[in-house]
Amino acid sequence: MAVTLDLDDIQGLFARGYGQLKAAQFTLFAAADQAAARALLSWLLPRVTTAGAFSADSAWQVAYTAGGLRRLGLPPATVGRFSAEFVGGMADPNRSRILGDVEESGPRHWAWGGPQSPPIDGMLLVYAVDQAALQRHREELRGQFDALGIHTVADLDTLESARTEPFGFRDGISQPLVDGLPKATAGERTVPPGEFVLGYPNAYGLLTDRPLLPASEDPRRLLPPDVGGSGAADLGRNGSYLVVRQLAQDVEAFWRYAQEATARPDGSADPDAPVALAAKMVGRWPGGAPLVKAPDRDDPGLGTDNDFGYHHTDPLGLACPLGAHVRRVNPRDSLDPRPGSDASLDVNDRHRLLRRGRSYGPSTAGSAGPNGNGTGETGAGETGTGQTGTGENGAGGTGTGQTGAGENGAGGTGLHFLCLAGNLARQFEFVQHTWLNNPTFRGGYDDTDPVVGGRHPSGGTFTAPARPVRRRYRDLPQFVRTRGGGYFFLPGISALRYLEQLPAGEPQP
Amino acid sequence: MPHQLGVTIRATVAPERVAALREWLSETARKGMAETPFDFAHLRGLHFAKFFVLDEAADLEGEPIPASLVFMTEVDAPLRRHLAELVDVAGEGIDQAFGHCVGYPAPGTRRRARIRWLRRHMVSSGASYVNTVGRGLEQIRQEARLREALQDYLDQPDHGWSASMPPARVRSDIQAYVAGRADLGWAMKPPARPSLLWRVREALHMVAVPVAIVLLLPLLLVVVPIGAVLLRIAERRDGPVTERPAPEHLRELASYEDFGAQNPFAVAGSLKPGGLRRTTFRAVLFLTDYAVRHLYNHASLAGITTIHFARWVPLDGWRRMAFASNYDGSVEAYNDDFIDKVWWGLNATFSNGLGYPRTRWLFFGGARYEQEFKYSLRRHQVPVPAWYTAYPTLTAHNIENNAQIRAGLRGNMSPAEVEHWLSLL
Numbered sequence: 001m002a003v004t005l006d007l008d009d010i011q012g013l014f015a016r017g018y019g020q021l022k023a024a025q026f027t028l029f030a031a032a033d034q035a036a037a038r039a040l041l042s043w044l045l046p047r048v049t050t051a052g053a054f055s056a057d058s059a060w061q062v063a064y065t066a067g068g069l070r071r072l073g074l075p076p077a078t079v080g081r082f083s084a085e086f087v088g089g090m091a092d093p094n095r096s097r098i099l100g101d102v103e104e105s106g107p108r109h110w111a112w113g114g115p116q117s118p119p120i121d122g123m124l125l126v127y128a129v130d131q132a133a134l135q136r137h138r139e140e141l142r143g144q145f146d147a148l149g150i151h152t153v154a155d156l157d158t159l160e161s162a163r164t165e166p167f168g169f170r171d172g173i174s175q176p177l178v179d180g181l182p183k184a185t186a187g188e189r190t191v192p193p194g195e196f197v198l199g200y201p202n203a204y205g206l207l208t209d210r211p212l213l214p215a216s217e218d219p220r221r222l223l224p225p226d227v228g229g230s231g232a233a234d235l236g237r238n239g240s241y242l243v244v245r246q247l248a249q250d251v252e253a254f255w256r257y258a259q260e261a262t263a264r265p266d267g268s269a270d271p272d273a274p275v276a277l278a279a280k281m282v283g284r285w286p287g288g289a290p291l292v293k294a295p296d297r298d299d300p301g302l303g304t305d306n307d308f309g310y311h312h313t314d315p316l317g318l319a320c321p322l323g324a325h326v327r328r329v330n331p332r333d334s335l336d337p338r339p340g341s342d343a344s345l346d347v348n349d350r351h352r353l354l355r356r357g358r359s360y361g362p363s364t365a366g367s368a369g370p371n372g373n374g375t376g377e378t379g380a381g382e383t384g385t386g387q388t389g390t391g392e393n394g395a396g397g398t399g400t401g402q403t404g405a406g407e408n409g410a411g412g413t414g415l416h417f418l419c420l421a422g423n424l425a426r427q428f429e430f431v432q433h434t435w436l437n438n439p440t441f442r443g444g445y446d447d448t449d450p451v452v453g454g455r456h457p458s459g460g461t462f463t464a465p466a467r468p469v470r471r472r473y474r475d476l477p478q479f480v481r482t483r484g485g486g487y488f489f490l491p492g493i494s495a496l497r498y499l500e501q502l503p504a505g506e507p508q509p
Numbered sequence: 510m511p512h513q514l515g516v517t518i519r520a521t522v523a524p525e526r527v528a529a530l531r532e533w534l535s536e537t538a539r540k541g542m543a544e545t546p547f548d549f550a551h552l553r554g555l556h557f558a559k560f561f562v563l564d565e566a567a568d569l570e571g572e573p574i575p576a577s578l579v580f581m582t583e584v585d586a587p588l589r590r591h592l593a594e595l596v597d598v599a600g601e602g603i604d605q606a607f608g609h610c611v612g613y614p615a616p617g618t619r620r621r622a623r624i625r626w627l628r629r630h631m632v633s634s635g636a637s638y639v640n641t642v643g644r645g646l647e648q649i650r651q652e653a654r655l656r657e658a659l660q661d662y663l664d665q666p667d668h669g670w671s672a673s674m675p676p677a678r679v680r681s682d683i684q685a686y687v688a689g690r691a692d693l694g695w696a697m698k699p700p701a702r703p704s705l706l707w708r709v710r711e712a713l714h715m716v717a718v719p720v721a722i723v724l725l726l727p728l729l730l731v732v733v734p735i736g737a738v739l740l741r742i743a744e745r746r747d748g749p750v751t752e753r754p755a756p757e758h759l760r761e762l763a764s765y766e767d768f769g770a771q772n773p774f775a776v777a778g779s780l781k782p783g784g785l786r787r788t789t790f791r792a793v794l795f796l797t798d799y800a801v802r803h804l805y806n807h808a809s810l811a812g813i814t815t816i817h818f819a820r821w822v823p824l825d826g827w828r829r830m831a832f833a834s835n836y837d838g839s840v841e842a843y844n845d846d847f848i849d850k851v852w853w854g855l856n857a858t859f860s861n862g863l864g865y866p867r868t869r870w871l872f873f874g875g876a877r878y879e880q881e882f883k884y885s886l887r888r889h890q891v892p893v894p895a896w897y898t899a900y901p902t903l904t905a906h907n908i909e910n911n912a913q914i915r916a917g918l919r920g921n922m923s924p925a926e927v928e929h930w931l932s933l934l
Contacts, residue, residue, distance in 0.1 A: 094763035209880045316932045337812055347849050425841050434842045440904045467672040468679040469663050469931050
């Protein structure tokens with residue numbers, strides 16, 4: 001399908017994760033009032049990086065919560081035209097069950113974004129070539145915040161972008177290729193852009209619901225017209241929903257479990273077994289090789305291999321368990337109807353995430369990987385990030401020299417998970433509920449995602465299909481916990497201009 | 510094993526009691542219905558039960574339809590036993606619930622009067638889907654226990670099995686283990702089938718309907734094309750559905766969802782006006798009834814494997830209809846299954862209702878307008894505050910898998926079949 005994307009009106013995060021800009025900080029902010037919110041936006045507008053050609057040494061993106069849009073002066077009824085999930089927010093109690101944000105992961109324990117923490121208007125994403133440059137931007141920003149009356153709710157610091165995430169597994173290998181972006185080369189399977197940016201055809205060939213405004217609400221014609229032809233002004237076009245979650249990763253517990261579960265009957269360690277079990281749980285080896293292609297050992301030559309399905313080569317999950325992390329977040333051709341067919345891939349395409357996260361925390365040197373096995377890499381494979389992590393190699397490696405924990409809300413090690421979506425319910429929430437945290441996924445009984453899934457208090461189960469019978473790992477602890485989160489909207493550039501020009505009105509937090 | 514029944518009991522709520530009933534229902538929901546005052550866990554053969562309130566409404570002519578309480582159960586036959594147990598075992602809760610309704614026998618009335626009242630307030634389903642016809646509650650529970658016992662057995666470290674040994678040896682070890690356990694002896698025998706009388710009746714129905722259709726063919730060949738053209742003309746007047754569900758309605762629905770492996774579902778709405786729509790709807794329900802009894806009676810409703818029970822119930826003299834089910838997973842996943850797998854079935858049924866996305870030739874379009882379809886279902890969805898499930902952690906897939914595990918304990922198998930069977934464990 002020939003789609004022309006209006007790249008100069010889309011924020012750059014849609015097109016790229018800024019992997020070459022090694023340093024990044026995500027700042028959650030709240031404005032004192034509408035004037036402050038508008039002033040900040042006016043200051044930001046010339047800085048916001050678009051999805052067009054990019055070669056600069058820094059990048060700025062800005063996204064707003066529903067409350068932040070109201071603060072800017074968008075009438076509540078207009079905010080109500082955004083998706084119900086966005087308006088209701090990630091910490092909504094009913095949503096917490098869908099997302100698995102319960103018990104320790106519950107919003108009331110969150111460092112930010114929960115009912116106990118201050119409201120958030122928006123998030124600023126700042127990227128720079130190195131920590132020194134980032135530090136300069138940070139100071140500039142702090143000055144502006146002080147001058148304008150903007151309050152920092154939390155600074156989410158990130159680790160220098162790397163190929164591995166904190167558990168030590170190569171990450172960011174499998175991203176959907178978006179139709180209309182230059183990365184989508186001919187012959188490869190692409191996902192329609194409307195899955196990730198509003199105002200373009202989605203995987204059903206339709207326009208995803210978006211905030212359309214009567215033309216009278218845009219008298220200066222700042223917004224693009226509704227491509228659906230309704231005559232309305234499209235506040236959503238070229239914008240995306242942005243999911244942000246701080247996921248704390250218990251690297252030590254992960255590797256301890258892998259070691260204990262594979263200890264020999266006499267208690268001694270089996271040197272290769274912990275990594276092999278961890279790879280079964282992830283579905284890829286630490287180096288990235290997919291288990292369907294490298295069932296027995298890591299294969300460096302397959303480190304970025306993304307050209308495979310599951311149904312024809314491994315229908316029972318003997319190589320890559322049905323419940324392995326990467327087989328859950330992206331089941332490829334294993335889904336009904338007709339696994340192994342294009343119809344199956346079509347269903348899969350309706351549940352893809354465009355991931356843009358980064359890891360955080362102190363160096364995990366020495367804790368990643370069991371001692372002396374030479375790997376030390378671990379992790380969240382395809383959920384993860386895009387580019388992340390310390391994941392130094394193995395045996396007591398040295399620190400990797402990234403920034404430390406942030407002042408607010410960081411602490412520990414983990415992932416600032418970010419993903420773009422056109423439809424939060426069908427994409428992010430579906431994947432989270434129906435695939436990751438579903439104990440009955442693909443015929444299971446009590447198996448949530450072995451790496452990132454929630455567990456009930458007595459622990460969970462991981463089933464590795466095998467001959468002659470499955471191997472069942474019990475009492476799996478929870479390795480990943482939600483520490484914060486929010487739903488944001490990453491507006492198009494025209495929409496940002498519209499928001500900047502909203503008439504002054506009553507403050508509406 | 511018995512066959513399964515979908516029982517619907519509906520009664521008009523006394524107008525001044527509607528608010529009190531709602532409050533009482535959500536209170537009940539918090540406590541659950543397994544124990545007192547309903548004691549549903551002690552009703553024989555009860556798989557699921559739900560209560561919901563249909564608001565006061567007006568039909569298309571403006572005739573008022575009073576608020577009503579709907580009680581649905583999915584239960585093993587016989588009906589007579591079930592109705593008696595509703596009064597004898599669940600009586601305290603049933604009295605409290607229907608005590609909000611017009612004409613429910615006064616406290617202290619004899620049980621037979623109350624049973625009669627319930628029976629008089631039963632509403633027939635137009636069609637009723639059972640995931641696997643004939644699989645009763647007792648069987649589901651037994652087979653779940655069998656699987657758990659086998660899981661513990663497999664976890665024992667000292668079997669001496671290896672990947673290279675013939676899988677048949679592993680199977681015979683498992684068979685010997687089950688045979689040796691007195692409490693699992695039943696598992697070596699096939700489950701009982703529904704009564705002979707019932708099976709004969711179903712077989713007759715299976716043959717009679719196609720025969721009748723063939724006999725009527727000359728007439729149908731004239732009527733159906735004319736009807737199709739008229740329907741298409743009517744369809745062209747339908748516009749897109751743009752109305753979104755109200756946030757507070759969504760919140761209420763969500764507050765009862767996603768606590769376990771399964772969810773209850775109920776939608777209700779008005780049929781479109783006119784005889785053409787009503788006739789189409791009746792014909793579709795007639796065919797649906799045939800399909801779920803004879804084609805989709807084992808583990809899949811036209812490709813959807815996550816539904817335990819479902820029913821289509823015409824209401825108020827075919828002016829309105831309700832659809833209710835018990836399904837696995839989230840409502841989002843359920844809707845996606847509808848859109849991706851059985852859009853045609855949804856369209857043929859629900860496009861006769863008001864507020865459904867426009868269709869073409871009855872089967873096309875409709876649910877494929879993803880967002881319109883989801884809004885339409887959510888808007889017509891009725892909160893189910895009080896819901897009971899006898900096996901909250903088991904999906905339909907789990908139950909079918911358990912049955913296959915048991916079935917594989919008997920009979921001869923090829924090595925490939927043994928390998929497949931072992932993969933179910």
